[in-house]
Amino acid sequence: MAPPANKRSGYSRRAQLSSFLSHTAGIVGVVIGLVLIVISSVDPSSFASLRSIAADATEPAAEVTSEGRNFGHSVVNGVTGFFKMGSRHAQLEKELAIAKSRLVEADATAAENKRLKGLLGLLRSRDDIxxxxxxxxxxxxxxxxxxxxxxxxxxxxxxxxxxxxxxxxxxxxxxxxxxxxxxxxxxxxxxxxxxxxxxxxxxxxxxxxxxxxxxxxxxxxxxxxxxxxxxxxxxxxxxxxxxxxxxxxxxxxxxxxxxxxxxxxxxxxxxxxxxxxxxxxxxxxxxxxxxxx
Incomplete structure (x- = not known):
């Protein structure tokens, strides 16, 4: 004869214990939540202390998570920079060449202006030209x-x-x-x-x-x-x-x-x-x- 489909937990002490513990944990969680709500309403300073204690307790795990996240970002940025480095380097070389050319033009213009100003000064100060x-x-x-x-x-x-x-x-x-x-x-x-x-x-x-x-x-x-x-x-x-x-x-x-x-x-x-x-x-x-x- 086949076993019934809706077998109750009462037939297994392990199943009964597991069901009891899960219900008990749920009830304890609800009670703790209610207690915390009451404390935060009645005495906010005490609740702030509890929150600080909880933050201190979870800080090591948060630091580990943050370091892992930063390491992941560094890896992604390094891989992306490796593929973009070639094109960026070529662009910088082009910009540097343009800047050098403009600097040479500026120096030549300044030298020519200096010579022209010298001639202009002679033309203004002399009457035998x-x-x-x-x-x-x-x-x-x-x-x-x-x-x-x-x-x-x-x-x-x-x-x-x-x-x-x-x-x-x-x-x-x-x-x-x-x-x-x-x-x-x-x-x-x-x-x-x-x-x-x-x-x-x-x-x-x-x-x-x-x-x-x-x-x-x-x-x-x-x-x-x-x-x-x-x-x-x-x-x-x-x-x-x-x-x-x-x-x-x-x-x-x-x-x-x-x-x-x-x-x-x-x-x-x-x-x-x-x-x-x-x-x-x-x-x-x-x-x-x-x-x-």
Missing amino acids: VAAASMTSSTPSSTRRFATIGAGAGKGIQKGMPVRSATGLIGRVLEVGQNSSRVLLITDTESLVPVRRAKDGVAGFAQGQGDGTLRVRLVNLGINPLRKGDVIVSSGAGGLYRPGTPMAVLTQILRDGAIARVISNPTDADFVIVENVWAPPPPPPPPAKAEKP
């Missing part, structure tokens, strides 16, 4: 040193006029066209400029060597007073070049002079100014002699 022009070409590597400027007879330029940049003397006009002029640079071997040391007026002549430097020879031979780093300017002797125009810095001392590096490099001069030929002022007339009585 004929014209301002662009330097269209130069011959930095040839045995002869010439340059071409974008101004000619149409702007009043004549043969022999000095040409300079904002930083110093470049040369003199050799040939004149209607809209352009050819300039003999001071570094050419055919160029000879009377000079003096800026700080004390030691006189000499500066001749181009055809390699971008000048050979400075002293007028008075003897003990060479020149020193490395001395600045050489035009002296104005004999006319043509205005006195005091910066020209070169001494780099090597010789027995009768020195080798100098030009201050104004034609390859770096975008714009130049053309000056009138300078003539030294006439000497004062001798004092009149008193007539004898």
Whole structure:
């Protein structure tokens, strides 16, 4: 005969005990809940203490859970970053290249503005300037040193006029066209400029060597007073070049002079100014002699 489908727990002491314990636990839980509700209503401070005790008891388990959650996030972020690192690195390299290019452009613009401001200051402070022009070409590597400027007879330029940049003397006009002029640079071997040391007026002549430097020879031979780093300017002797125009810095001392590096490099001069030929002022007339009585 088959056993009945609705067999009661009374037939098994284990089943009866399990049923009793489950009912007892439910009743105990309800009673504890009611007690906690009553305590929270009657004495909230005591309930807060109980809540703190419960939080302290569950804190270790909460810390373990939090660490596991953080570790999981770290793993996920690491895996995601690994796959995104390549594209992000390429993007950063591109942005860095663009930033470097813009920085170079900004430096070039600042340098050009500085040169233009220097020329503008000369144009405003001088009344002997004929014209301002662009330097269209130069011959930095040839045995002869010439340059071409974008101004000619149409702007009043004549043969022999000095040409300079904002930083110093470049040369003199050799040939004149209607809209352009050819300039003999001071570094050419055919160029000879009377000079003096800026700080004390030691006189000499500066001749181009055809390699971008000048050979400075002293007028008075003897003990060479020149020193490395001395600045050489035009002296104005004999006319043509205005006195005091910066020209070169001494780099090597010789027995009768020195080798100098030009201050104004034609390859770096975008714009130049053309000056009138300078003539030294006439000497004062001798004092009149008193007539004898």
